[in-house]
Amino acid sequence: MSPLPMSVSTLSGPSTLTLRQLASGEATLEEAGHLSVSVAPGQWEELVGALESHGLGQAVSVEVHGEAPGDWPTDAQLARLVALGCVELRVPWVMELGEQRAEQSAHFVRLLRDCTSHRLRVRWRGAALPPIAPWTLYHLEPPESGGTPELDEAARRWRQAHAYGRCYWRAGPGFMLVKDRREGRSATQFLLDDAATRSVFEALSVPKRVESLDTEPEARKALADLQEEALVLELGPWRVALPFRMRCWPVPFIAV
Template identity: 30%
Template structure:
């Protein structure tokens, strides 16, 4: 009879495999302008992005991609499946790289009105939420609305999702050690309790499909004017 530790190990392996297999399918273009996207040579077809979101988006940007479309609706709620969680992480990276993203959001528990995802490129549709939530998302969106950057021995988060600037400095070793893991998505059970609690209370992580992931995007270049960030 398998030991409890062996069962947990196999369960973790199945969870990891399901997470890796949930990479979103996207449609790609070399330009975000709707007219340009219809020109010969600008459409690059469909692709499933099964690798880490940061590496995938960086590779797309370097190859000239400037617009992508998520082919499946993305659920925003806490009970979202792995496919939606990975799609949102891809959205975070694409937004940080300055790509335009065409996508449809779904919300059935009211979470969209909490503005947790309003730093991401706005969706074309938001099913299950009042129209004014989507209108607000579009009206108030600007680049670098919730970003982080590294310094020597600390990470600084600048968050304007809720109107005024909220500034967080992460310098405690246990918290700092988890930033990279959270950026890639980490099993909730592997997070130290204090780290999970503090980041959740600050609104800096989402928990979906058994994973916790960092909501702020890594800043790559400051927008103009930089004081808006």
Template identity: 30%
Template sequence: MPQSSPERTDLAGWTGCGVEIELSRDYEPGAARIPGMSFGVRRITGGWGPQVADLYRAGVRHARLADPVDLCPDADVAAARALVLVRELTAHAIAVDWVARCHDGCAGGALFNHLYPPDRVDGAGDDAAVRGWRESFFLGKCVFRRGPGFAEVRDRRLGSLEMFTIDEPRHLAAVERMTEGVPTGQVPATVRRDLTDARLIVEQAGHLWWLPTRAYRWPFPALGI
């Protein structure tokens, strides 16, 4: 009988980890109580990109995550997968109600501040940087787009605009795979170092995933982002 490789097994465990989510047609959470506005509660698995695109086309504009989500590097698979899902929901301008947790101060580093802000961050205390997450959030804060043979990132998580153009074939291939998340060992060490230093990827639960949101459409004039 053929044996699955450990990395293939890890990836199956990653994509097979589900997230419970409540969906609605309106950005106002209370609108879900109006007949016909709620899509109900679902537990979803698999690739987030195609699923969130389908949800948006179906009319979903608000989502609520049932469980708190850990932000720290030692987060488990469920939390990491939930963060990737929040990234995709944010990219489609779907409002997200969720609660984050942090025990090591990483929430104040602005790594995730381009994601739709949580209702609160448990464990962060009265951290001004965490409060600023809600106050300074806007769509497209850290966004990327793909062109023929390159990817361009525009990042304002730290305030000023940082721009990155990625055109090395190994880096581009890794970015494509890390969009949904990939076992750490499948990404070359040099690529991993370059993208980590640029704050464009994060490692959680033995997997690397890509932080910037995809530019499905520009919410502002391009030069404004």
């Protein structure tokens, strides 16, 4: 299996720059082989623009700051950040994933899923809370710790059970194939070859409230089937697809 990029935290280099400092050109290749940048939620386009403008060619660690989680980078923004050298995303808050913060949790799960797809390391603390079945998230970037003594054991189990490629999808002509080898269930493949199921699955690539989804009988059945197989996470009124898109095949690819 191809190794993850080296964590920036293992390297020596300059202190963390603000986005304004980066945009003004204060970072130079002569300073170090990597860069650490601090951004607020929602500043992702500005970060992409600053990195593109300077073309630094350095490994980039992004530290998020603020009083509370906000907008996370989209899948397209993550792809651009990775292409520009981003190797890790550092999250300062303890993320308790559950129905009490359903919207926030659904969006963070989406972030973990897309970062897993792009092989972008997420350094975060937290765990899944009931009624989420913990094994449904074990294929995603695991927490470094629980952040609190009450969550540390759940976080440890997540790290122990995690392996890349445990639940992913790939597309073919007119179909989508999901392969599920998550800890706690038998290895299974799902062929999403009908239009209603593919439409619901694709719609939930970003979190949505259930009332905003297609209400046609075929779509409602497709959603129920995806939820039953734990391919869609249900968090209060929010729904989000769980398998990540396989973009980075391990070597050998038969490992997944």
